[in-house]
Amino acid sequence: MADHRSPAIILHSPQLGENIGAAARVMRNFGLTDLRLIAPRDGWPNPAAETMSAGAFGAGVTVSVYETLPEALEGITWLAAATARLRGMEKRVGDARDAAETAHARLRAGKSAIMFGAEKSGLPNDAVALSDFLMTYPVDPDFKSLNLAQAVCVFCSEWGRIALGPRGDDEAVKAGLGALAPRDELYRMFEHFEEELERAGYFFPPEKTALMKDNLRAALIRADWTQQEVQTFRGAIKALALGRGKARVIRED
Known part of the structure; x- marks a missing residue:
């Protein structure tokens, strides 16, 4: 059973129900169950998402729908933003493995989230500014066309490698610190x-x-x-x- 503190996957303004369903399917494969949608273009529920999910919604993936980003971040203490561009902001940057390892190390500190943008436009700058970490993939610069659900899959597979495979003890929160702020x-x-x-x-x-x-x-x-x-x-x-x-x-x- 997936840990209730495992990362949430946030889809910011997703357009296609098929991508939502495919994201839910791969999430469940790797033990992730908290899917949060911000202003999905076609509303929710979405029949196309159900078809592509292969039963993931019935197998434990829960969907929460929000109108705004602040609402979707309730309870989140660490946020990674998936982006192909670094936006000129001074942020920690890494790949999917780095994001998964950091999220796993922070299990005792609170709940993390990985945020993905809309299919055409990606994440808005104000969403990126609220993140702790920029997650970018080492794709071929001559062909950067990665589907939203595929992008979710890359992270989820790294999470599964750590959380579902052989692992050592979780790293504790820094000694002496109180509960992190959501x-x-x-x-x-x-x-x-x-x-x-x-x-x-x-x-x-x-x-x-x-x-x-x-x-x-x-x-x-x-x-x-x-x-x-x-x-x-x-x-x-x-x-x-x-x-x-x-x-x-x-x-x-």
Whole structure:
């Protein structure tokens, strides 16, 4: 039976039901059961997905559907983004084996997820910015045409090699650290931080706001935040905001 903490597979804006079903099929082959869909183009449930799944949905693969990325990241403490382009962000980068090994080493730390983009457009930059790790495959540069379900298969096979084959003891969480913060809590912290930066006039010029937010999130995400650290940082943001308000009152007087 698959470990309930094994990685979730997130499909961001998938287009074809066939790819969803094929992804579910290969997931179940390698012991993965948590499939999360963000805004599937053709809705859910999808008969084409059922046909391609070869019974995977009845064999344990569960499907959760979300409208937005933050909702889909509930409970996630480590996120890898599958991308062919490194996007100019300072991120840890590796292949499917690296991603699988990291996710497996973090089993005791919480739940990981591997995120894949839409068939035509891949992942949007704001989704990549929220990831801890960029997973890229060493494909032939002259032919990079990898189907979505095939991309999922590459990772799942590496996960199965580690999780279902002979293995040693899991690596523990870093000694002394508390529970890692789920990604949805981090997202709310980012929004809180960015709201105060907006009020302070930090995002200038306006046309660079999205890029500046992506860069801030990419930098902050590398810190491996615990839940306590998130609470502390949000308290600090609130204190700074209150302090700025007091300073404004003093100047007005």
